[in-house]
Amino acid sequence: MPRGMGWGRGRGRRRKMRMIGFIPQVRHFYPAQPPVFQPKPPIFMTYEEFEALRLVDYEGLTQEEAGQRMGVSRGTVWRALTSARKKVAQMLVEGRELIILPGGNEVPRGADE
Template sequence: MPDIQGFRPIGVPMPESEPVVLLYEEYEALKLMDYKGLTQEESSVLMDVSRPTFTRIYEKARRSVAQAFVEGRALVIEGGHYHACADEGCHRCRRANSGGACCRRDTKQSINKGDNYENCCARKGKCN
């Protein structure tokens, strides 16, 4: 999960409108694609979702950020469908991984503070 809770406009009074919500999985999609420069295929594997599902998450994230910027609204990062791990290891095989990397369980996406996906068993349930 991100270390921040959101962003707000600077230099303008805060509007009375509700903040735009960016879900945790949307934040993760932006981080993987736009910050880390991964492809959609690579990002979908790391989040353990299909490529079309990743594309929908990513497009929604970009729309949310654009809406907040254009309308001068605060952006709050919260909620969504995910499973956050600390040091308990992979939920698929229960093997402890360095840095607490984890994999998707059921229909929830993995988001691991510290961004340690390299040790995740995102493919075929096998730990690296």
Template sequence: MPRPKKIRHCEGRKCGKAFKPARIPLTELTHIPLLQDELETLRLCDLRGLTQEQAGASMGISRGTVQRILTSARSKVAQALVEGAALIIEDSPLLEEELPG
């Protein structure tokens, strides 16, 4: 039985937004889902310059989990840029804002 996933703390709500090449309708593009926790790791590590350990502390997850999420996110962004696909921001499982209160 796998270990339960930790709740992830992410800032902002970008779900449902798309980033795509200009002048091509979204309906004509391949869609690549980018989970909100993947976007958050990109923001913390690549934009803000935090270490994976610092990003993990901010999100409430381990450094190893940050590394795994960051690798996936970078791969998806590279694929979208190289192939001219659309990145669609989607909800991640276990986000802090989604917990029943």
């Protein structure tokens, strides 16, 4: 199976398809004022990370409930959530762009029916 079609980095266990309930309409965030210093490269967040952040922090679900909605384990939600929170913090503290992109293994909820 080619890269980006459900496999990780070419080795190891096959990655599960993640169910995404909300595709963000706004996918690019940037500082209102250009930085005075040398700009840093943008931060990229996957739909999976965005969905974990949305379900747990915005909708108030537990990580277990979010995992059930996404079709993954609680541990996978924890990893995605930790990564997403770090990226949002970096964006705010460092004044960097944040771009939300598909990660290759997300499926909008209802698309598999």
